[in-house]
Amino acid sequence: SAVISQKPSRDICQRGTSLTIQCQVDSQVTMMFWYRQQPGQSLTLIATANQGSEATYESGFVIDKFPISRPNLTFSTLTVSNMSPEDSSIYLCSVVLPGQGDEQYFGPGTRLTVT
């Protein structure tokens, strides 16, 4: 498995501002994902952030709203830009470890509330 940390763990932000969420992994991974989860509900994939290439966004998510950086094999950031109350959610990063197929390991999540 892997130890994955996220910062911040939670935040309350004003409408129109931006928040950058950090994801740190204790080992080198190629594949990293960002998800959004409404409390008590399932996960929706925002984008895939593989090191060495541009992030790939899922339908309904765009780079201008959710810019992603992946500077190295252990770190990534997701920015939620120009926030609105509809962006209130839990944001999770996950990784796939080398040689472990498609099994994903998740960070603890960042709970975002936009007022």
Add this chain to the structure above:
Amino acid sequence: TQLLEQSPQFLSIQEGENLTVYCNSSSVFSSLQWYRQEPGEGPVLLVTVVTGGEVKKLKRLTFQFGDARKDSSLHITAAQPGDTGLYLCAGATLLNTGGFKTIFGAGTRLFVKA
């Protein structure tokens, strides 16, 4: 569009009872994972099933992958309050690019009363 239907969405049972959670799809998956998530934490991987008809046991939890690799079930025997949480199934499909795509079920919120 691939869909993974998970049922029931909510389950409240007494300690000691048995329960089964189902995930069904019309799509074939290369593998299927089950996760458990507690409030304030990320999902934790419980098991991966890969082979059609495969059955895996994890203490009181039994996971089964359908013969056609389109469906799966999670059976919990003698549920305990510590089993309370959100259970998620996730089906993975290999892509031509060499990567994979994972879709998640809607989740089953289980509450086990002491």
